[in-house]
Amino acid sequence: MLYWSEVGKQPRLMEATMDGRRQRVLLAQGLGWPTALALDLPTSRLFWLDEKLSSVGSIHLDGTDVKVLQLRWVQSPFAAAVCEGQLYWSEGKAWSVQQVDKATGKNRTVLLKRHGQPHGLQVMHPALRLATPDPCTARGCSHLCLLSSRHAGQCRCPVGLTLAADETTCLPLHTSAFALLVSPAAVTQVYLKDMPPTAGAQGLPPHRALPLAKVGRLTAVDYTVKDKSLYFAEVGGNSIGLLRLKDSGRLSWKRVVAVESTVVSLAVDWLSGNLYWIEGQPTSIRVATAGGQWTLVLLSEGLRGAAWLALCPRASTMCFITAAGSRRPGATVECAAMDGSGRRVVWNRAHSPAGLTFGGASTRLYWADRERGAIGSVELDGSHFRLVREGLHGLRLFAIGDGFLLWSTTTNNGEAI
Known part of the structure; x- marks a missing residue:
């Protein structure tokens, strides 16, 4: 003790x-x-x-x-x-x-x-100095071994490292899965390895802020693990930016794709490197090569209130949400092939969906329904709908990955929790 x-x-x-x-x-x-x-x-x-x-x-x-x-x-x-x-x-x-x-x-x-x-x-x-067996002797910890309850040894890691699945080896944080927490003018990289397993924990686990100098209010981001690059868009911006997170620690960003209006959602195809985004006024879904040399409009009709673009390169599928109209009371989850063909409705009974994402070995779609305060899920063919979580008051954003369901809520005064 x-x-x-x-x-x-x-x-x-x-x-x-x-x-x-x-x-x-x-x-x-x-x-x-x-x-x-x-x-x-x-x-x-x-x-x-x-x-x-x-x-x-x-x-x-x-x-x-x-x-x-x-x-x-x-x-x-x-x-x-x-x-x-x-x-x-x-x-x-x-x-x-x-x-x-x-x-x-x-x-x-x-x-x-x-x-x-x-x-x-x-x-x-x-x-x-009473003689007693040392439980850390046989643990084989790569860095630190600390005594826990019942006189057992637990491997722990110094700042900048995280414990691997074998619970003995410390690895650099950049090898851990992470979430991107986006605020209007900043992006925080939150490592999931040491994330508390239950909701309501105080404070963030290990994280780092990504500096975005001379950037306004952010509207959308996505990240490519292969080349450690963050793509982002901002309100009133005329381009999509790219921030490369180099191993040396030096950070630099540049404009890679010109856009005509505000980008409300973007996603990177991690297989080809192509960049997809939803652009408003008039609303369209577009794609560009990784360097931004070539741009193509994939869809431009029936996209009222389109948002939350999600890609699944393995299934050659992109999905998105469109807003309710006069002929249909609820928002709609739609999917199409990644070339824009084969557009179809997957689910049309969502109320106020947000945070559309793939999960379940890329065979299911998940989203947060703000109005219902629930997280829903459905197969890509529209079957086997289920409510994953309910009773989430003030639900705002949602993401899934590395075995975690991540969401944000707000209080009455608008502060995020």
């Missing part, structure tokens, strides 16, 4: 397993500034010295049996240690190292006094 103290408006003593998990408040009452801690393993007690209250306290490691001694010579304790029947600590103001009887606080002795403030303090004795 790992123990520490916190000072401030809510001083407390804390504990956690040595891998940082299972955090628990050990004591949160009767504390001022608990600035020095010492563990007494033979008695299973934790001692602390309190600068504000001029006291020495101890508590059983299960959080019971609190004892406090008022000791006026405790003025500015920095570090402490316990060995057998004695409590030792360093005093900053008195420039000394002192000891007292740990049970009574009596028999105070100044062991060392010299010019200069003493800080860290350690007592070395065989009784304090």
Whole structure:
């Protein structure tokens, strides 16, 4: 176990397993500034010295049996240690190292006094280093092994690396699957390997922001893993941009495809490198070669409110969503071959769909229905519809990948969660 103290408006003593998990408040009452801690393993007690209250306290490691001694010579304790029947600590103001009887606080002795403030303090004795098997010896961790609950070793990785599926080897983050979190003027690369497995977790897992200098409000992005390139479009822009994420860390972007109006959705064919997008006013679905030299209009009729373009190169299929019209009450999920032929309706009972994407070995389509607060799924032939999740109030965006369903919601004041 790992123990520490916190000072401030809510001083407390804390504990956690040595891998940082299972955090628990050990004591949160009767504390001022608990600035020095010492563990007494033979008695299973934790001692602390309190600068504000001029006291020495101890508590059983299960959080019971609190004892406090008022000791006026405790003025500015920095570090402490316990060995057998004695409590030792360093005093900053008195420039000394002192000891007292740990049970009574009596028999105070100044062991060392010299010019200069003493800080860290350690007592070395065989009784304090009990022989015990090391569970990390057989784990074979590539970088770090930390003790967890039940005295088990867990492999962990330093910043910039992530744990592989074998749970022993640390790999560079760029080998991990990731999601792109897009805000109006920034894109954040969120690595999924260490994503919490349940909804509602606080904070982002390992991530990095992608700088997009001189870029306005973003409307659409897509990423190609093969050449580490991010394609993006912005409101009022006259082109689709390309940001190359080079291994050297140097970032640069350029305009690759000219467009006539705002791009509302784009997707890259990762097999051919061709770039597909939906362009508004008038709405059309277009395709261009990777370098943007050649452009072709694939579809231009019956695309009212078209958005959320999704590609499945393996099935030679592209899908998109069109808005409801006077003759049909709900939005429609449509698909066609990637050359624009064979257009067909897959599902016409969605209310306010968003985040259209392929999943299930590319045989199923998934989307978020904002109005219903649900995530739906259907086969490419329109069969076997099912609701994957329901009750998602304020549902806005949706994506799927690497075994995760990812979605965003909003509160009443519009803040994303």
